[in-house]
Amino acid sequence: MRSVVLVSLVFVMAGCGRNQRMDALYVQRCMSCHGTLGRGDGPVAASMPVGLPDFRETVQRKSPGQIRRIISEGRGMMPAFDPALRPSEISDMAQMVWFLSREGRDVSWWEKYDTLVVAHCSVPWDVVLGYDEAPEEKTVEKK
């Protein structure tokens, strides 16, 4: 029972999409090298002796755990963020990388491969948890 509650909590906290917190973290800590859209073309990238990955090509080949580890422990010239950031911030970064890797893809592709997120987004959290109800929409449905 406890694990069910925990998993539900993680789902609720994970959120459905990008949020301002993720954008702010990305701009602060990632964008200078990885670029606005995660294509490896940030302002610092041009001066780097190594090539930077395009998230659209590399992220799918990695598990969420691997992405998290790279963010936490660093790799080559990439800093290790674990000493400086909270675990929730590292999760936000990992999600942001994941979102950017799907940028430009159509929704059907997105839904096909990301069943977990879609499942999460499909759960009527407002009903389950009893908040965030949208009265005007509810009224329309009842008619």
Place this chain on the structure above:
Amino acid sequence: MWFLATTKRRRKKRLRKNSARPAVRLIFFLIIILGSPHPVLSHEKGESEARRREVRIPIEDFVLTDQSSRPFHFKSLRDKVVVLAFAYTTCTDVCPLITAAMKRVQTELENNERGAVYFLTVTTDPEIDGPKVLAAYARRYGADLSEWSFLTGNEAVLQRIWKNFGVRVVRKARGLIDHTSLTSVIDGTGVMRFAYYGTSPDPKIVLQDIRSLLARR
């Protein structure tokens, strides 16, 4: 099942929202962040080359802690040419370029020059950069630790060193520091002779400057 229909609609709304808004938000952030560069701190984008200056600044002796948690005396490097730079491990600006440039200089030294040149990276973020964090940083860059130390210490000691080198350090957030990007070359008598400000210095120029000091020994 009214709620499923509602949720589906909302999900579509969310997906639409997610595809359009982040780009706009990022542009706003870009304007805010890049639009207000600090004139003194050189963590600014757009500078393609480091500014080189010939200087004569005597460096006071200091004791810091290296990446193996051992005390490190600056005085122990007398008679050696020292390449010293300021950086912090979670920097995503010019520090990675500076450390990479130092690594290149270290690699390109001739065998007979190796023992006469020593490299130092001094942190600007003692809050995060403990010896273990610095050791991992050094490993990621493949630094040869027989001639390169990564130094940290208590903030009061570091403040004195930063001041001696003319490095301004401003803490913005945990693991996010604005600081003067300085790489320097110090001669065998402990006097700073060359200073490179801004983005990473050209390894070839640093090598030339090191060799000019080695030749005068």
